[in-house]
Amino acid sequence: MPETKHGDKFIVPIGPQHPALKEPGHFEFTVDGETVTGASVRLGFVHRGIEKAAEERTYIQDLYLLERICGICSHVHAMAFALGVEKLAGVTVPERAQAIRVLVAEMERIHSHLLWLGVAAHEAGFDTLFMYAWRDREKVMDLLEQLCGNRVNYSINVLGGVKEDVNDVIRDGILSAMDYLETRTVLYLKLVTTERTLIGRTRGIGIMEKQTAARLGTVGPTARASGLERDIRLEAPYAAYLQYPARIVTEQTGDLEARFIVRVKELYESFRLIRGILSTLPGGELTTKMPRRIPEGETISRVEAPRGELFYYIKSNGSDKPDRVKVRTPSINNFASVMATAVGHKLADIPMILSGIDPCFSCNDRMVSIRGSEGQQAVDWEELRLYGIEYYR
Amino acid sequence: MSENMKSILSLLIFPGGLAVMAAGMIYEYIDRKLVARFQNRVGPRWFQPLADFIKLLAKEEVIPEGIHPVLFQWLPVVAIAGALTSALYVPMFGVEPAFHFTGDLVVTIYLLSILTLCTGLAGANVANRFSIIGATRTLTQLFSYEAPFLLALFGPAIAAGSWDIAVIEQYATSHPWLMVFQPIGFLVALIGLMGKLELPPFDAPEAETEIVSGALTEYSGRGYALFRLGRSVELVIGLTLVAAFYLGGVANPLLFLAKTLGLLLIIAALQSLFARLRIDQTVGLWWRSGAVLVLLQLLVLIALKYFGVAI
Amino acid sequence: MIVTQTEENLEEVQTLLAQLAIAYTRPEENRIDVILPPAKLVEAARIMEDTGFWYLSAITGVDHSSSADTTNEEKAWQRVVEGEEQTGFGYSGVLEALYHFCKGSVVATLRVRMGHANPNLPSICGVVPSASLYERELMEMFGISIEDTPVKDHLLLPDDWPVGVYPLRKDFKGFGQPEVEGGANA
Amino acid sequence: MKIGSLIGDILKSFFKKPATILYPVERIHAPERYRGQLFWEPEKCSGCQLCVKDCPSNAIELIVLDKVNKRFVMRYDKDKCTYCAQCVASCRFACLNMNSDQWELASLRKEPFTVYYGKDEDVSFLLAERAATSHLHSTE
């Protein structure tokens, strides 16, 4: 890392992390005395060069390549890409296929939120909640496996529709699992709003005002926890969300607790949508014919991933390979918001802000090393936090 | 048998050495199994702690660069020796302690702290940032729970009017359970024990998601095995002490088993119930609630004693 | 309450940016593309900001050359500068940056174009702070230089990445297998 | 605010049967649609190569021994496959299918991952030919 130092300005790097669950990142904060004057992030520990590879492969191959940008919200990636390409090709996808896409998307949201709840609990050292959340998540995973043929990277999309259909057995299975999960969600909501040891680590932490959240382009539950009504499912309905409208869940406080609550409450919303879809699933075909060469043009495809708006830009040149595919994942928007909220804060606040935005951050290496004039000085997360307490005393 | 032979035997085999180690492993297994069951899973097999221990012994021991190698190697030995020695003063398995003298309660408690101190030193000795933070946290936590824990064990001592563990135990056996009269002391002792063993929710010093494995991050192989075993041994001794003092003594092996296992059940449940406390929350908890409450109770006890009320 | 007033929003953008734009198109019913000279970019971004398009969804870089025709790029660029080719897409020798601003279902895209030889852009971080990450991506992936952006470090690529190699340009063909594997064994 | 809200649940779990499936001891079956190892039937194949073209990870290769008589051998790499079933969807003659029961694919070596499908005589012909050429190379 380049070490820069002007006067009493230090660079404070955080990360790259201990190898564990999600994307590793690396953050650097420039501090002037006490105040953070700049922040930067370094990603790319999992950068594989997918966007370039997408230009070199056919649309069909890209569908699976892009699905593998991320195993947690793989379906929305494939769906966003498929919707975009279908738009470019001028193909109308059968209603039943669109409904099944939405069904899988909502099931994916449930799995993703439960996964997040578990990981966040694990981060807070609450292993029992982690175990319970993941145990209940297995219900959804089983159903996805039954419906799509795989637990992760479902690959249910093809260009022009979906591969698999919902039959009666699967429908009944999903409905009864939804009932079970609903009773469990009651417990989770109770836990995140009343369990004292948990609240001790979430309430009032990492507050982001609505205005800030809006200006920084925060997306997804992080934005909604700050009271921002941003949800692509409503703003620009795609696939079958016009027929099955979602309802927005927001909280006003904008702290970590609010983010817990929003995510848990969104589970209810997903249960409702899934029940709606299954009770009035339109009939008809699953796929429609797709050309292999996509007419020249460009399009933008936006979908609401579990973590917020996912943005695809696809440009075709008339051949069977795209000319450019730009993927903007929700996480990067939320990174931007941390980077910017950090500026102007005291150094002592940084750990709070980082952990407050998204659990992915908090599992990035908690190590901070301050590069001062007397060589390197190691400061850990905890010391920094204690230092913060001291500072505010 | 000469006195010397007897002490060597009791140090090596019973109750000092092998027996306590075996008990440590069994109790560790039960603890892990219980937690697993509370989390609705199967949990480890019965020989798991033994396999872990042997495997660690058989592993390569990496000595990191830039540290004091002698210290690095001997700290674990001292740690476990401390824990084992303290077993000599505790009425294990309902049998009279191997040694006792007036004031051995204080000695035992300090022997029990040796492990923690060694852990702290071991962490500070290593030039790994995680270890150092872990060490700092370990010691911070030590200072926070040590005093309340000590005070909590003094309650029964005052009631019995002796600092001799065996005498207190006899007093506890012949009187109604002290837990009823000194509920605060009991709770603080039990939770203090959890803090001492760095069990969740007091596991901030070795929080995996924050600082990898805390002070022992750099230890591999034998050293790590000994530290782990030492902790299991402390678990047994701590449980014994609490059971002997607060649960009406451990007069025979059956009672001993029943009572310590009962305590273990409570501890395992507590472990599964809470989110980890941050180190400042831990410190706050101990000083603000733990210490103050026990102190109050002690004062009441002393006052009662002074006025000659039978407790 | 989320309101989608697609048409009104589109009209608004169109009128407000009229004096800055070289041209605009309406590729889809919820989209408007406004082509701008790089010098007007910051001003346009500020106008977007003021009209409630404060949400910058992404910045996309596009290399319009097909890898075969980079030889002609300067000529092609000349045609763009001279205004022969101001709308549409698919012409060669041009790098383009697309700033996607969103409001409700509307996506308004500011498009600025540059030649391959010396691509330059002003930073809009002063107006939209969250643009920083995307601008870094443009710099390292396309080699567009953005002088006044706050942070210029690599975002995605390794620190030992060769200078002057921009993976998302069409003339980048990868390093080939041996290089990567050889590197792995080192 | 409450402390220990989970107490009811952990007690329930304690007395309940664990949610664990004892996998290596008891073998379990994946659902019917599960996409395990790919299989290919030579009889129906027309040699159109669509499956190969659409595969996102170059996991399959159709080796043509004799185009006129439709003698094909399919090389399949289990370690490259992403188990996406695009090839199955692409094939108009339903030559391909993914077996829901063959998912225990782990191996200590990489060699078993490459398999050849086809009529027995074709596969042995191909393998013999390959062995011969590799022998030639090594003696050179």
Place this chain on the structure above:
Amino acid sequence: MDLPKAWEAALVDLKTWARINSPWAIHFNSGSCNGCDIEILATLTPRYDLERLGIKLQGSPRHADVLICTGPVTRQARERLIRTYEQMPDPKFVVAVGSCGITGGAFEGCYNVANGVDKVIPVDVYIPGCPPRPEAIIFGVSQLLQSLQPPKKAKNRNAIVTNPITGSTPKKGVGE
């Protein structure tokens, strides 16, 4: 004097037994899509509960015996992967999980990846799948453990299923 020899053999057996029954793992993401990672994490949760086989996930490479590695190894991750591997004390084993950790899978040929873990560090077990089911991961790990078993006892211990894949003989799929 036969006794020392017999003792030595017993000691070796004991060590092997302990090693097989207490494989502690550390998990390293070298550029995977998270798919394999969440499946690895899932193996620890109540449904699969690897603790019953003695497997524990460790945070420190110093405590680990098995390095579970996912992803095609990006340029940035390579150094750290090697470092993590070197920090582990002997004996150590590497498990490559997922097709992209074995050959690069869908990312084969991308400019920023090394196409597989074994291009960087030696690998002991390969577990293909994208991602492999948690059961398949357990199966792979049990293959590794079985291979540590002394040959004579390899069969009937631990009730570990044997590898159903036998060489390269072509098989017909079920359901045809």
